[in-house]
Amino acid sequence: EVQLLESGGGLVQPGGSLRLSCAASGFTFSSYAMSWVRQAPGKGLEWVSGIGGSDSSTYYADSVKGRFTISRDNSKNTLYLQMNGLRAEDTAVYSCAIYVASEGYMDVWGKGTTVTVSS
Amino acid sequence: QSVLTQPPSVSAAPGQKVTISCSGSSSNIGNNYVSWYQHLPGTAPKLLICEDNKRPSGIPDRFSGSKSGTSATLGITGLQTGDEADYYCGTWDSSLSAWVFGGGTKLTVL
Numbered sequence: 156e157v158q159l160l161e162s163g164g165g166l167v168q169p170g171g172s173l174r175l176s177c178a179a180s181g182f183t184f185s186s187y188a189m190s191w192v193r194q195a196p197g198k199g200l201e202w203v204s205g206i207g208g209s210d211s212s213t214y215y216a217d218s219v220k221g222r223f224t225i226s227r228d229n230s231k232n233t234l235y236l237q238m239n240g241l242r243a244e245d246t247a248v249y250s251c252a253i254y255v256a257s258e259g260y261m262d263v264w265g266k267g268t269t270v271t272v273s274s
Numbered sequence: 275q276s277v278l279t280q281p282p283s284v285s286a287a288p289g290q291k292v293t294i295s296c297s298g299s300s301s302n303i304g305n306n307y308v309s310w311y312q313h314l315p316g317t318a319p320k321l322l323i324c325e326d327n328k329r330p331s332g333i334p335d336r337f338s339g340s341k342s343g344t345s346a347t348l349g350i351t352g353l354q355t356g357d358e359a360d361y362y363c364g365t366w367d368s369s370l371s372a373w374v375f376g377g378g379t380k381l382t383v384l
Binding site: 190200202205214215217254255258260262264 | 276306307309311313317318319320321324325330360362364365366370371372373374375376377378
C-alpha cells in the first residue's frame with residue numbers, strides 16, 4: 156500500500172525555521188516527482204514546491220521562493236521541506252503528494268502536518 | 275486570487291447531476307492536462323480525474339471530466355450526501371513554471 160506520512164510541524168515564531176519530512180512507502184520513491192501542497196485555515200489548496208524524481212530539479216511558488224527549500228533523500232525514501240523566514244501567512248496544513256510528471260497530476264496525498272506561525 | 279477560476283459553491287439534490295467549471299488560459303489548461311481532486315476537511319485530498327477525463331482505479335463512473343480550449347468541467351451524477359466536499363481543479367502552468375489550483379468549489383447536496 157502506498158503511504159505518505161508527514162511530520163515536523165509545530166508552533167514557531169515569525170522569522171523562525173522548521174523542517175518538514177514526508178516518509179514514503181509502498182512504491183519506488185526515486186522514480187517519482189514529489190510536491191508539497193498547503194491549505195491555510197479557511198482557504199483553498201495552494202501548491203508550494205515540487206522536485207523531480209531522478210534529476211531532482213526543483214520548483215517553487217512565488218510566495219515561498221527564496222525562503223523554502225525542497226529536497227529528497229532517495230536512500231531514505233524521504234522528502235523534505237526546509238522552511239526559513241516563516242511568516243504568519245505560512246500557517247497551514249502541509250501535505251506531500253506523489254506527482255506523476257508525465258501526465259501532470261498528483262496521485263496520492265498524505266494527511267498533512269500542521270504549521271502555526273505565531274508569537 | 276487563483277490562476278484557475280472555479281465557482282465558490284454549487285448545490286443540488288440527491289440523485290441529481292452537478293457540474294463544476296474551471297477556467298484558465300493557454301499557459302495552463304489550454305496546453306496541459308487538467309486533474310480534479312475531492313477534499314473533505316481533515317482528510318487527504320483524493321484524485322478523482324486525471325489527464326482531463328480519465329478516472330483512476332476505484333473512482334466510480336458517476337464522476338467525469340472534460341476539457342474544451344482553456345476551460346475544464348467536472349461532472350458528478352447520481353449525487354449522494356457523501357459527495358459533499360470541496361473540489362479543486364489543477365494543472366501545470368507553463369508560463370509560471372508552477373502547479374496551479376483553482377480556488378475550490380464547495381458542493382452541497384441538499
